[in-house]
Amino acid sequence: DSGVTQTPKHLITATGQRVTLRCSPRSGDLSVYWYQQSLDQGLQFLIQYYNGEERAKGNILERFSAQQFPDLHSELNLSSLELGDSALYFCASSARTGPNTDTQYFGPGTRLTVL
Amino acid sequence: ILNVEQSPQSLHVQEGDSTNFTCSFPSSNFYALHWYRWETAKSPEALFVMTLNGDEKKKGRISATLNTKEGYSYLYIKGSQPEDSATYLCAFRLDSSYKLIFGSGTRLLVRP
Numbered sequence: 001d002s003g004v005t006q007t008p009k010h011l012i013t014a015t016g017q018r019v020t021l022r023c024s025p026r027s028g029d030l031s032v033y034w035y036q037q038s039l040d041q042g043l044q045f046l047i048q049y050y051n052g053e054e055r056a057k058g059n060i061l062e063r064f065s066a067q068q069f070p071d072l073h074s075e076l077n078l079s080s081l082e083l084g085d086s087a088l089y090f091c092a093s094s095a096r097t098g099p100n101t102d103t104q105y106f107g108p109g110t111r112l113t114v115l
Numbered sequence: 116i117l118n119v120e121q122s123p124q125s126l127h128v129q130e131g132d133s134t135n136f137t138c139s140f141p142s143s144n145f146y147a148l149h150w151y152r153w154e155t156a157k158s159p160e161a162l163f164v165m166t167l168n169g170d171e172k173k174k175g176r177i178s179a180t181l182n183t184k185e186g187y188s189y190l191y192i193k194g195s196q197p198e199d200s201a202t203y204l205c206a207f208r209l210d211s212s213y214k215l216i217f218g219s220g221t222r223l224l225v226r227p
Contacts, residue, residue, distance in 0.1 A: 002158060031213060043159070043204070043217040056214045090158065094213065102213055103149070106158035 003027065004107035006091050012113045018079040021110045025072055025093030031055070032074040033104060034066055037088040049074055081114045088112075117141055119207045121218035128195050129226050135191045136221040138205030142186035147208040149215060150179055150190055154201045162190075162203075195225040 003026035013019055025032050034046040045058035049068035060066075063081075068074040078085060088111050092104040120139040128134050140148065147166045151159040163172040168183040176193045192199055202222045206215040 002160070004158075033213070033215075035217075042219040043206075043215075045214050045216070048213050050213075058214055102147075102208075103161045103164050104215065105161065106151075108158050 002105040002107065004091060004093050004105050006089075006107035006110050008110060009108065010111050010113075012115065013081060014115055015081055015083060017081050017114075018077065019081065019112065021076040021078070021089055021091075021112075023074045023076070023091030023093075023107055025074070025091075026095065026105055029093035029095050029105070030072065031094040031102070032068055032072070033092040033094070034060075034074070034076050035090040035092065035106075037090065037109075038084075039087070043090070046076070078112070083114050086112055086114045117207070117209065117216055119205060119216050119218040121203075121205060121221050123221060124219070125222040125224070127224045127226065130195060130197060132195050132225075133191065133193045134195055134223065135189050136203060136223075138188045138190070138218055140186050140188070140205070140207040140216075141209075142184060144209055145183045145186075145207075146210050148181055148183075148188050149206040149208065150188070151204040151206065152201045153204055153220065159204060190221075192223070195223070197225045197227050199223060200225045 005024045030051045033048045046060040048056040066076045088109045090109045091107045094102040150162040153159040165181040170181040202220040204220045206217045
């Protein structure tokens with residue numbers, strides 16, 4: 001157990017809908033990262049927040065948005081869902097393990113199925 | 116486009132065999148190289164973070180080396196056990212941003 005929690009575990013929805021995925025980082029971690037794991041692709045970085053501020057952005061679609069709240073939990077909002085958005089969405093949080101390093105601890109993931 | 120390549124894609128070994136896999140990454144603008152172990156139905160678990168050329172890290176029977184000049188890292192497992200069966204991912208950190216670029220992994224199956 002990494003200490004990162006994600007809800008829900010599974011989500012089944014229809015095309016065109018909007019969903020919100022939630023992540024709580026490990027106690028004391030200020031950074032939260034979101035990743036997408038599709039069937040035919042490796043882990044793709046979506047976005048990172050640090051203490052409430054967006055810090056880095058990957059290949060995140062305009063239909064997707066995220067935020068990090070004052071209590072440091074984060075939400076990933078996916079709207080106008082398409083079949084291709086079906087994937088495993090991971091959240092990770094980071095703690096410093098040494099100078100210039102940052103181990104990321106992954107949550108259990110949310111499996112999204114768009115029908 | 117930055118690519119992180121891992122080879123082989125999959126590997127089947129017998130219990131007790133030692134094995135190794137490769138992660139290749141761009142050698143310029145290197146910041147850090149991460150190794151993760153990902154068991155089926157679980158989340159990726161951090162193994163090592165490596166930053167310096169020539170770095171060697173060890174955790175039990177698993178060790179890793181890093182060559183930043185030529186852009187590769189090796190992960191070694193000595194005396195593989197069935198519980199080592201997992202996908203091993205490497206991830207390259209390009210710069211001071213915290214973005215990790217993951218390879219597609221090496222899937223290891225250790226037969227008893």
